[in-house]
Amino acid sequence: MVKRANGQGSLRYDRERKRYELRVTIDGRRRKVTGKTQAEVNERAEALRRNAELGPGLPAEMTVSRYLEHWIAQVLPLTDLAQTTREQYERMARLYIIPIIGRRRLDQLAPADVRTMLSRLSEQGLSPATLRQARSVLSRALRTAEADGLVTRNAARLVDGVRQANKEGRTLTxxxxxxxxxxxxxxxxxxxxxxxxxxxxxxxxxxxxxxxxxxxxxxxxxxxxxxxxxxxxxxxxxxxxxxxxxxxxxxxxxxxxxxxxxxxxxxxxxxxxxxxxxxxxxxxxxxxxxxxxxxxxxxxxxxxxxxxxxxxxxxxxxxxxxxxxxxxxxxxxxxxxxxxxxxxxxxxxxxxxxxxxxxxxxxxxxxxxxxxxxxxxxx
Structure with a gap:
């Protein structure tokens, strides 16, 4: 058990699962956050605190990064997606979307920003399939933001889909x-x-x-x-x-x-x-x-x-x-x-x-x- 300052919660390491677990009280509720490293746990706990501070109405100056943190913590768990799919969406958001366009204001996100994201991911040598999924995850998150009145359009949907070489594969005669x-x-x-x-x-x-x-x-x-x-x-x-x-x-x-x-x-x-x-x-x-x-x-x-x-x-x-x-x-x-x-x-x-x-x-x-x-x- 790792001692932490008051209000920072209690941190422990699960040797069987090889993951850190942090229990914190946020908005009057006891919450558990897990991660492979202490830094990852602290980052997720901070995201939960920020989401709690936002309350029901998200501010107009919300960045893409802060909104995606809100979407991951508050919206994804309510969907009918399988747990493994939700974890995959979270991974796509944290690895590929937030690092590139996370600082953009949500209400100012434009199709050009999405194209820039896809271009930079392509320059990093990522496959067309990964680019397609990154765009799809962003589009799904923005669809919720649009329904909630936080954006007037879904910038990801306005961008052409990523062209992918047709892997016909083998089939039995x-x-x-x-x-x-x-x-x-x-x-x-x-x-x-x-x-x-x-x-x-x-x-x-x-x-x-x-x-x-x-x-x-x-x-x-x-x-x-x-x-x-x-x-x-x-x-x-x-x-x-x-x-x-x-x-x-x-x-x-x-x-x-x-x-x-x-x-x-x-x-x-x-x-x-x-x-x-x-x-x-x-x-x-x-x-x-x-x-x-x-x-x-x-x-x-x-x-x-x-x-x-x-x-x-x-x-x-x-x-x-x-x-x-x-x-x-x-x-x-x-x-x-x-x-x-x-x-x-x-x-x-x-x-x-x-x-x-x-x-x-x-x-x-x-x-x-x-x-x-x-x-x-x-x-």
Whole structure:
């Protein structure tokens, strides 16, 4: 325990988490602030004090930095974003936004300032993806400021999006996809591979499924994504909300997948019976679809290795769970499934995201549309 002056709170170091913890009284409430260093803890505590002093009405001379501190401490926790996403937004604000435009007055922030920020981040060698996210986080914060009447316009939204090289990535052909499913037959991860490839779920979404999320009695059978398996900063797995609001979705299941899942459930029930009491450990009440032989949640890293091994054994080389998700989308596009339906199935935040990621796969469909119009009007 580190002694501090009156009113400065009590500071301690958590050796297990390797983080400092400071408990301070702010605005009559006891608050806990954590950080990797004492300086980080002190900075966050000071930000909380400043926010408390601001009260309900933020002053007109508010800087971008002070507003973002307010947004991080008071607004982000009230959103439906997952904890990991909120932490990522905070990191983006502190590392990339505040150091460059933090001193600008909030009400005077202009699109030119945002372009300057993006230009300087690019000069630092940061990737287009990082620039896009920095702009997105700033835009989200300014959207709240605009709604609260603190700014008259969202300067970030008035700036053109960052151009990013289209990384088309690999996708399995229909023949390769069937080969992979054949190679997975009889493997302990057979059902998981079927789910990843036929439904396009994110790995964490698949690993977070409970049997109550699958309705075998409906016609057709349905699966609802409600949670995702994630890892905290201590490498411990836990269940949390999916990536975005649209990630919570219901998907119709192909008949062959239903058969595989039913067989998987029977095998799991036999394992559970053989193990006896204590099956599942701390996940015992979750009734997870995909588990180890003792009922605990699968380790995401081991899943990567096993899926890659199955693909290698099939003679396809290494393929990751995320590439199976991309393959699911490409197979649906090849079958002429509308992009909006694919977007909803994948749980994208908008159809624009789907178009940006998979637009290069639509050339054949566009050619077919042109041929169809030729036949209708001039055939």
């Amino acid at each position: 229909p023949a390769e996809a069937r080969t992979l499913l054949s190679a997975a037959h009889g493997h302990e991860y057979e059902a998981l591979v079927y789910v990843l490839l036929s439904l396009g779920l994110r790995k964490g979404e698949a690993l977070g499924l409970s049997w109550s999320d699958i309705d075998f009695d409906s016609t057709p059978a349905k699966l609802t994504v409600r949670r995702a398996l994630k890892k905290d900063n201590r490498d411990r797995t836990y269940l949390d909300t999916p990536k975005t609001t649209r990630s919570r979705r219901t998907i119709h299941l192909p008949g062959s997948l239903v058969d595989v899942l039913r067989q998987h459930r029977k095998r799991q029930a036999a394992e559970r019976l053989a193990f006896g009491e204590g099956w599942g450990g701390r996940f015992a009440d979750e009734d997870l679809v995909f588990t180890t032989s003792i009922g605990t949640a699968l380790d995401p890293n081991r899943v990567n290795r096993q899926v890659q091994q199955i693909a290698q054994d099939a003679g396809l080389g290494k393929w990751t769970p995320h590439e199976l998700r991309h393959s699911a989308a490409s197979l649906l596009i090849a079958q002429g499934v509308p992009l909006k339906t694919i977007s909803e199935m994948l749980g994208h935040s908008s159809i624009r995201v789907t178009a940006d990621v998979y637009g290069h796969l639509l050339d054949d469909a566009r050619s077919e549309a042109a041929t169809a119009m030729e036949g209708v009007l001039w055939g």
